[in-house]
Amino acid sequence: MASVDIRQVRKAFGTFEVIHGIDVDIGDEEFVVLVGPSGCGKSTLLRMIAGLEQISGGEISIGGRVVNQMPPKERDIAMVFQNYALYPHMNVFDNMAFSMKLRHAEKSLIEQRVRQAAEILDLTKYLDRYPRQLSGGQRQRVAMGRAIVRDPQVFLFDEPLSNLDAKLRVQMRTEIKALHQRLRTTSIYVTHDQIEAMTMADRIVVMHEGHVEQIGTPLELYDRPANLFVAGFIGSPAMNFMEGTLRREGDRAWVAAKGDLALPAPRGVGGSDGQTVVYGIRPGHLRIASDAEQGLPAEVEVIEPTGDNTLVFCRLGDIIVCAATTERHPLQPGERLRLVPQRDAGHVFDAATGQRL
Amino acid sequence: MFVDTKHHRPAKPRAAPAPPRFRLGESRAAMGLLFMLPAASILLLFLAYPLGLGVWLGMTDTRVGRIGHYIGIENYEMLWMDSVFWTSVFNTFLYTVVASIAKFALGLYLALLLNRHLPFKAFLRAIVLLPWIVPTALSAIAFWWIYDSQFSIVSWSLQRLGLIDNYINFLGDPAWARASVIIANVWRGIPFVAITLLAGLQTIPPSLYEAATIDGATPWQRFRYVTFPMLTPIIAVVMTFSVLFTFTDFQLIYVLTRGGPLNATHLMATLSFQRAIPGGNLGEGAAIAVTMIPFLLSAILFSYFGLQRRRWQHGGTD
Numbered sequence: 322m323a324s325v326d327i328r329q330v331r332k333a334f335g336t337f338e339v340i341h342g343i344d345v346d347i348g349d350e351e352f353v354v355l356v357g358p359s360g361c362g363k364s365t366l367l368r369m370i371a372g373l374e375q376i377s378g379g380e381i382s383i384g385g386r387v388v389n390q391m392p393p394k395e396r397d398i399a400m401v402f403q404n405y406a407l408y409p410h411m412n413v414f415d416n417m418a419f420s421m422k423l424r425h426a427e428k429s430l431i432e433q434r435v436r437q438a439a440e441i442l443d444l445t446k447y448l449d450r451y452p453r454q455l456s457g458g459q460r461q462r463v464a465m466g467r468a469i470v471r472d473p474q475v476f477l478f479d480e481p482l483s484n485l486d487a488k489l490r491v492q493m494r495t496e497i498k499a500l501h502q503r504l505r506t507t508s509i510y511v512t513h514d515q516i517e518a519m520t521m522a523d524r525i526v527v528m529h530e531g532h533v534e535q536i537g538t539p540l541e542l543y544d545r546p547a548n549l550f551v552a553g554f555i556g557s558p559a560m561n562f563m564e565g566t567l568r569r570e571g572d573r574a575w576v577a578a579k580g581d582l583a584l585p586a587p588r589g590v591g592g593s594d595g596q597t598v599v600y601g602i603r604p605g606h607l608r609i610a611s612d613a614e615q616g617l618p619a620e621v622e623v624i625e626p627t628g629d630n631t632l633v634f635c636r637l638g639d640i641i642v643c644a645a646t647t648e649r650h651p652l653q654p655g656e657r658l659r660l661v662p663q664r665d666a667g668h669v670f671d672a673a674t675g676q677r678l
Numbered sequence: 679m680f681v682d683t684k685h686h687r688p689a690k691p692r693a694a695p696a697p698p699r700f701r702l703g704e705s706r707a708a709m710g711l712l713f714m715l716p717a718a719s720i721l722l723l724f725l726a727y728p729l730g731l732g733v734w735l736g737m738t739d740t741r742v743g744r745i746g747h748y749i750g751i752e753n754y755e756m757l758w759m760d761s762v763f764w765t766s767v768f769n770t771f772l773y774t775v776v777a778s779i780a781k782f783a784l785g786l787y788l789a790l791l792l793n794r795h796l797p798f799k800a801f802l803r804a805i806v807l808l809p810w811i812v813p814t815a816l817s818a819i820a821f822w823w824i825y826d827s828q829f830s831i832v833s834w835s836l837q838r839l840g841l842i843d844n845y846i847n848f849l850g851d852p853a854w855a856r857a858s859v860i861i862a863n864v865w866r867g868i869p870f871v872a873i874t875l876l877a878g879l880q881t882i883p884p885s886l887y888e889a890a891t892i893d894g895a896t897p898w899q900r901f902r903y904v905t906f907p908m909l910t911p912i913i914a915v916v917m918t919f920s921v922l923f924t925f926t927d928f929q930l931i932y933v934l935t936r937g938g939p940l941n942a943t944h945l946m947a948t949l950s951f952q953r954a955i956p957g958g959n960l961g962e963g964a965a966i967a968v969t970m971i972p973f974l975l976s977a978i979l980f981s982y983f984g985l986q987r988r989r990w991q992h993g994g995t996d
């Protein structure tokens with residue numbers, strides 16, 4: 322088990338820089354998820370940690386040792402690939418035993434370790450099957466088994482669940498989390514799925530175009546996104562945004578938006594009177610007003626019931642906002658209603674920099 | 679697959695059922711035969727007929743310009759006693775085994791080189807194909823010059839380097855002649871092996887190498903445990919073809935040495951031709967050709983049974 326320190330790490334392919342100085346400190350036994358949109362450099366960062374990609378600048382250390390120049394096998398890491406990368410000509414047992422065989426480990430030890438890993442992953446029945454003869458989920462487990470057998474300092478996962486169907490994905494993500502709770506091996510997990518990130522991570526690193534946007538626990542990111550990008554990326558359905566002007570009067574602050582809307586800013590909001598801002602509020606924090614209440618006048622456009630809650634897309638001024646409600650309102654498209662933002666649930670971002678105020 | 683189309687039919691009842699009559703388009707068997715006819719007739723005309731004729735000729739004493747009579751296995755009995763025939767059998771095996779091994783080793787090496795990131799990759803790959811594109815007779819003539827006893831560039835260079843005193847008699851000395859034709863055959867056969875193996879190499883996903891690297895494999899171990907096993911199916915196919923082509927080689931030998939010196943480079947194919955056409959002994963030539971069949975068949979059967987698709991290549995069933 323080890324910590325992983327990433328300091329000012331850069332990566333350039335030729336002259337094209339794709340990672341622009343990233344700092345992340347990953348603690349011992351931590352489960353960290355790198356999340357971001359496609360092409361933001363998650364895989365590249367992970368592959369630099371694994372040693373599959375040269376580090377163009379900065380320093381990566383694992384367990385206190387700088388590994389920049391160290392070949393992968395000395396870094397004591399194991400990696401699970403998106404396409405599993407199982408050796409098709411070896412059966413499940415040999416796939417899992419391969420790394421130990423290369424190290425000339427004793428036969429009995431190999432046998433014991435592989436059986437143990439197979440036990441954990443419920444693969445015992447399949448040990449002499451070939452990868453072709455396994456389902457996607459089983460292959461995924463073999464790939465994990467191969468990593469477990471090595472008993473490494475760090476597990477690296479590159480979108481290991483993205484080839485599975487939705488249901489299996491949910492099941493496997495619970496299994497991976499349970500596995501981590503059992504083995505406590507430091508893990509770095511790459512995904513572009515923010516739900517996966519939220520549910521699995523101890524801490525999330527949100528990346529965007531080769532930069533780190535924010536690092537924090539899932540709820541920190543959800544409750545206090547540091548900037549517009551994180552606010553829009555984390556949470557599903559996505560946060561609603563409205564442009565406006567920040568207004569202050571005494572200790573009261575609100576955002577004045579087009580169409581005479583006054584959106585209550587949360588307590589303790591920064592920024593100055595007259596500043597151009599973006600106001601954000603999550604769909605779950607917009608309530609449909611009862612008859613007597615004040616609220617933002619809106620018109621229903623589309624209703625999407627998901628079962629647990631109902632997403633109501635409404636036209637508010639010249640934008641569409643989404644409100645999520647667990648109540649069952651008998652709404653019709655075209656109907657007029659009023660929306661009430663929950664107190665202190667709004668987020669205010671500077672329009673120019675995108676930073677939270 | 680038969681799709682049940684019942685439900686798509688219009689509901690209205692059919693008119694009185696048509697009287698049963700034979701329609702070509704409705705009979706699968708008849709249509710099948712019809713479609714097979716062109717291919718089958720080509721195979722019969724150009725493969726089966728010459729083969730049958732050859733086998734028949736081998737059992738006659740046909741000469742050029744004279745209809746022969748059936749003489750049973752007399753030709754084969756004569757060949758059994760014929761030391762030149764046995765020399766040609768030996769030569770054919772030597773030629774096939776040495777050339778095939780060399781082609782495999784060098785072809786695989788070349789494929790591995792070409793599979794790496796090289797400058798001018800496409801250009802280099804095209805160059806490698808050259809020996810394959812040039813007509814055999816043409817390249818044989820080029821080799822003939824290279825091996826010439828007076829104008830050989832090889833001898834000239836070696837002499838200039840001070841390594842030899844006299845020009846080497848490449849095609850005149852039995853041992854040199856054997857080596858020379860094998861080298862020419864290898865040169866010509868490498869592209870086929872190299873390019874096919876290269877195609878095989880490119881189907882191996884890079885992530886397998888990355889996984890092996892992380893698992894701690896050295897470059898040699900990556901080749902030994904990933905590349906080679908994954909390449910075996912294509913190696914089997916390529917080498918079967920390579921062995922068949924080499925075993926039946928004719929053009930190169932015929933241009934370079936005509937089987938000489940002292941029959942040292944006579945292969946079964948060249949001897950067969952020699953006896954049949956210039957020698958006029960069609961029956962005997964055919965018999966020699968027929969003796970090649972068992973060897974070729976066993977090579978094919980070996981590759982068919984011994985090198986079948988491995989278990990790991992098959993899809994899974996529970």
Ligand SMILES: Nc1ncnc2c1ncn2[C@@H]1O[C@H](COP(=O)(O)OP(=O)(O)OP(=O)(O)O)[C@@H](O)[C@H]1O
Nearest residue numbers: 334339357358359360361362363364365366512513
């Ligand atoms: N070998 C390479 N040569 C040049 N550019 C590359 C190479 N590999 C990746 N890139 C570039 O680096 C950037 C980051 O790629 P990377 O694979 O890390 O993205 P990612 O965040 O993993 O995306 P995804 O979610 O789609 O896997 C991309 O812009 C990509 O085009």
Ligand SMILES: [Mg+2]
Nearest residue numbers: 363364365480
């Ligand atoms: Mg990726």
